[in-house]
Structure formats: structure tokens, C-alpha cells
Amino acid sequence: MGQQMRPAKMLKLLESGQRIPVMDGSEQQDVHAALNDEEGKDRISSLPDCILHYILSFLPTKEAVATGILARRWKDLWTAVPILDFDDSKLYSSHVNYWYPAEITRFMNFVERVLLLRDVSNIERFRLSCRVCFSASRVHAWISAAIRHNVKELDLCFFVDEPFLLPHRVFNCGSLSILNVEMNSIIQLPNSISCPGLRILHLGLVTFPDDISTQRLLSSCPVLEELAILDCDWINMRHISISIPSLRKLIIDDLPTFDSRAYCWGCEIKIDAGSLIFFKYSGYLSNDIHLIEVSSSVKALLHIPMVQEAQNPLMYSRLIKLFLQLKNVSSLGISGCTIESLFFREKMPNDLPEFQKLTRLELSMQLGVHCGGALMKFLLHLPNLESLNISKATLWHL
Incomplete structure (x- = not known):
């Protein structure tokens, strides 16, 4: 037989957002007893329909439907979950x-x-x-x-x-x-x-x-307000404009592998969003990202694991271009391999800008052999940095 649950305990579970256990058919009598207090009054069933619908919405649909056998009061409640x-x-x-x-x-x-x-x-x-x-x-x-x-x-x-x-x-x-x-x-x-x-x-x-x-x-x-394009295939695309004045959050996760044609050309993705406050890119820059007038209010996250691919002049130019377009951000999160990709030639990129408005830098601890030196070189471009957070968390998994 199942453990009885007093109404007070059930209400406490609801308030905390925890899932209410649903009993098997052999325990239905225990469920009925659990819904009644010491005076024999069914407090749960006396709640308004809208409250009971809200309660049932916390259950998996299959279990919500199963509550229809508890009592006549519950018979059709699930039909409006x-x-x-x-x-x-x-x-x-x-x-x-x-x-x-x-x-x-x-x-x-x-x-x-x-x-x-x-x-x-x-x-x-x-x-x-x-x-x-x-x-x-x-x-x-x-x-x-x-x-x-x-x-x-x-x-x-x-x-x-x-x-x-x-x-x-x-x-x-x-x-x-x-x-x-x-x-x-x-x-x-x-x-x-x-x-x-x-x-x-x-x-x-x-x-x-x-x-x-x-x-x-x-x-x-x-x-x-929010657009996420996750592991999608752009092979049929050549040009696209994301021009949405209301857009505040943009996430692009590119596929880790791509067609040889996409590797050489890809899709030109033009992003013009004046209200943008969050931008995250993860991928190999197989597509050409073109950000227009990124403001200091934008928080940017970059994960570009393309140390070997950076030897390709086109890929490397896209990497430098992306950093140029983000030069006005005040908060930047980057993975260790992104830093390595940026400085894989072991010398300062001529086109890398100074990030005059950047005050906060977050860096993941997944650092390669050369990341320490690359990071020191990158810090030279952050004259107004106030906060450097190096953690084990992977910043790009949001």
C-alpha cells in the first residue's frame, strides 16, 4: 500500500514546485484517503477548477489524465489542463x-x-x-x-x-x-x-x-525578441539578413562539420538588431557573420574551436572580422580554444582592435598548451578591463 499524503503536505509540494507522486491503481484508496484531512473533508477537490488545472499542469500528461479515475470531481478536469x-x-x-x-x-x-x-x-x-x-x-x-x-x-x-x-x-x-x-x-x-x-x-x-x-x-x-539557430544546415543558403529591431537575444550554433563548398563560401549572415543585448556564437565560421553597429550593452559569448582551421586565410579573416565587430562590447566570454585560434601564428594579429569599452572578460578553463601565452597577448588589447573571471564552466552551453 502507498504512503498516505496529508493535504497540507501536498499543498507544500505544490508551492515548492515539486512533482506530486501518482499512485498505482492498487493504491487508489490510499490516494482518496490522502486527499482528506482529519475531519474527512476533501480540501483539494474543493479548490476552484482553475487551481486544479494549474496543479495538474505540473504532472506528465499521461498522469494528469489518470487522475480522472480518482473521483467524480476529477473525471473531466484533465480535459482543460x-x-x-x-x-x-x-x-x-x-x-x-x-x-x-x-x-x-x-x-x-x-x-x-x-x-x-x-x-x-x-x-x-x-x-x-x-x-x-x-x-x-x-x-x-x-x-x-x-x-x-x-x-x-x-x-x-x-x-x-x-x-x-x-x-x-x-x-x-x-x-x-x-x-x-x-x-x-x-x-x-x-x-x-x-x-x-x-x-x-x-x-x-x-x-x-x-x-x-x-x-x-x-x-x-x-x-x-529571441532567436536561436542550433546545429542547422545552411548549405542551400548564400545570403540572409536578420534585421529585427525588437531582437534582444541571438544564438547561433554552427554544425561542427560542413560540406567542402560551405567551407569555402558558406552563407553571409547579416545581423542588424539595434536592441540586441546578448549574442552567442559557437562554430567554425563556415558562414560569414556580419554584425552591424554592436553596442556596448551587448554581452557576447564566443566558442570557436578552429585552431587548425585558422590556417585557412578565409577562416582566419572571418575570425578577425568577428572580433572587430565586437570591439564595443562591455562584457565578453570566450573559450580557451578561441584565444588559441586567434593567436595560432604566435604573433599579434595586425587587425585586432583595442576593446576600449570592455570591462568584464570571462574565460573557460579548457585551456590548451599555448593558451596562456595567447591570453596574455589578448589582455594587451583590453586597456579598461576591470574583471577577469577564469572558471571551469563551459560558457557556451546555455
């Missing part, structure tokens, strides 16, 4: 490369049951992580259902065997505030895009289709 989270990763064995058809069917049926039985209330957050190869049409329908419920945050993580077309409504959703798409495929974009309320956009592992449609996406987010 503001957060839905579906993840099929538990269906796969970590030892062998196969999945279980029966479990997959149960997973898909469960997702559809939750969406079909849902009431008319809006969805705050919808997260879906699954293999699309099982049934792309059903996955498409699930996303569309979330959009019909005026979803505010859409988090999609897909493993695909062939290109998967996201519903066009994803890119024309007026209620959407946060969009996260992680998918090992070309992201096919519609001809018409309108994201009037989108504040945060994260793209991971996607392959950009071409200059025009990608530019259309970035130009259709007038209030975007």
Missing part, C-alpha cells in the same frame, strides 16, 4: 535499434484521445516529441488541433526518415508566442507567413530551404 506534453522516447530500447508496434499504436491512440476529448479551453503549451515515420498525417493533425486551441507555446521535436511538411498554420498562428522546432529535415515554409505575436523562435537541426523563404520567415516576426 493548459499544458500537454507527449513524448514517445520511452517506447524505444536503449540497447537495440527497434521499437514496439503495439506501444507505438497505444501512444498514437492516447494522443488522439486526449485531443479529441479536450474541452474548448486554450492550450498554453503543447510539446510533441516523436518519430514522424509512423504516421505523418496523424502528427500533422495533432499539431493542427493544438493550433485550433490557440496554443501559445509550440515545442516540436521530430525524427524523420523523409521530409515532413509542418502545417502551414504553424507559420500563420496569431496566438503563438514561442515556437521551437527541432527536426532533421528541410523546413519547408509556406508562401505566406505571419507570426505577429511570436517572441521566441528556436530552430534546431533543420536544413534551410533557400534564401527567399528563410528570409520571409525572419521578416514575418515583427516582435521577435
